[in-house]
Amino acid sequence: MIEVENLSVRYRGSYALQGVSFNLDSGQIAGVIGPNGAGKSTMVKAMLGLIPVVSGVVKFNGQLLQRILSKTAYVPQRANIDWDYPTTVWDVVMMARTVKTGLFRQPSRMSIELAAAALEKVGMAELKGRQIGELSGGQQQRVFIARALAKQADLFLFDEPFTGVDKKTENVIFQVFQELKSEGKTLLVINHDLGETLNYYDKLLLLNKELIALGSKNEVFTPSNIQQAYGMSLGFMGK
Ligand SMILES: Nc1ncnc2c1ncn2[C@@H]1O[C@H](COP(=O)(O)OP(=O)(O)O)[C@@H](O)[C@H]1O
Ligand SMILES: [Mg+2]
Numbered sequence: 001m002i003e004v005e006n007l008s009v010r011y012r013g014s015y016a017l018q019g020v021s022f023n024l025d026s027g028q029i030a031g032v033i034g035p036n037g038a039g040k041s042t043m044v045k046a047m048l049g050l051i052p053v054v055s056g057v058v059k060f061n062g063q064l065l066q067r068i069l070s071k072t073a074y075v076p077q078r079a080n081i082d083w084d085y086p087t088t089v090w091d092v093v094m095m096a097r098t099v100k101t102g103l104f105r106q107p108s109r110m111s112i113e114l115a116a117a118a119l120e121k122v123g124m125a126e127l128k129g130r131q132i133g134e135l136s137g138g139q140q141q142r143v144f145i146a147r148a149l150a151k152q153a154d155l156f157l158f159d160e161p162f163t164g165v166d167k168k169t170e171n172v173i174f175q176v177f178q179e180l181k182s183e184g185k186t187l188l189v190i191n192h193d194l195g196e197t198l199n200y201y202d203k204l205l206l207l208n209k210e211l212i213a214l215g216s217k218n219e220v221f222t223p224s225n226i227q228q229a230y231g232m233s234l235g236f237m238g239k
Pocket of ligand 1: 040
């Protein structure tokens with residue numbers, strides 16, 4: 001179970017996240033939705049301890065999440081990755097294993113097998129020698145999904161994995177999510193788009209600095225919640 005208690009983040013003067021508390025059962029796929037600037041990325045980064053917080057305790061299966069980061073895989077928003085960085089597909093995926101292998105040691109056979117299997121699963125095995133900067137958006141996303149898979153984590157945090165990817169990639173990602181779920185893994189996925197992909201999630205969290213709603217799609221998508229989060233009615237969003 002994920003337990004988030006009173007998580008608040010302030011950038012300079014103003015709060016980007018205020019008093020967010022929720023629990024999520026393991027073995028589920030939860031989607032985080034909310035308008036641009038709602039603090040979705042901030043929440044995930046704060047949960048992982050990547051940015052300073054004003055307050056908050058985050059636990060996974062009873063342990064402080066920041067103490068068990070080796071069991072947590074994070075796929076950041078694609079827009080925030082430096083794609084000019086000279087590195088190959090294979091090296092990106094093997095980064096998931098350096099914690100276990102140590103930076104200067106030869107990777108184990110198991111690490112190599114896990115990385116190869118992960119690339120196979122996302123359909124990127126043939127491009128393992130490619131520079132990441134030479135890939136399409138969808139291919140880049142799949143490489144980062146493969147890195148998360150190679151980590152053999154229990155908790156997965158994805159920031160807008162479906163944004164700017166092709167249909168094939170969307171299907172691959174969805175398949176990977178279902179497989180992880182069937183293995184009992186826990187997934188928290190930021191989803192910018194309010195369309196079809198929302199049906200992928202067992203639970204939705206609606207965020208706009210504060211947590212506005214948590215529940216099934218029907219429970220979350222009420223006129224008053226949408227008004228509170230987006231400042232407009234459902235009709236305007238073309239639902
Ligand atoms: N490093 C930062 N410094 C200052 N303000 C930031 C920083 N990162 C995000 N913000 C601001 O915090 C708010 C929430 O941002 P973010 O978490 O990226 O929202 P979302 O992911 O929901 O679009 C926005 O107003 C954004 O401009
Ligand atoms: Mg974001």
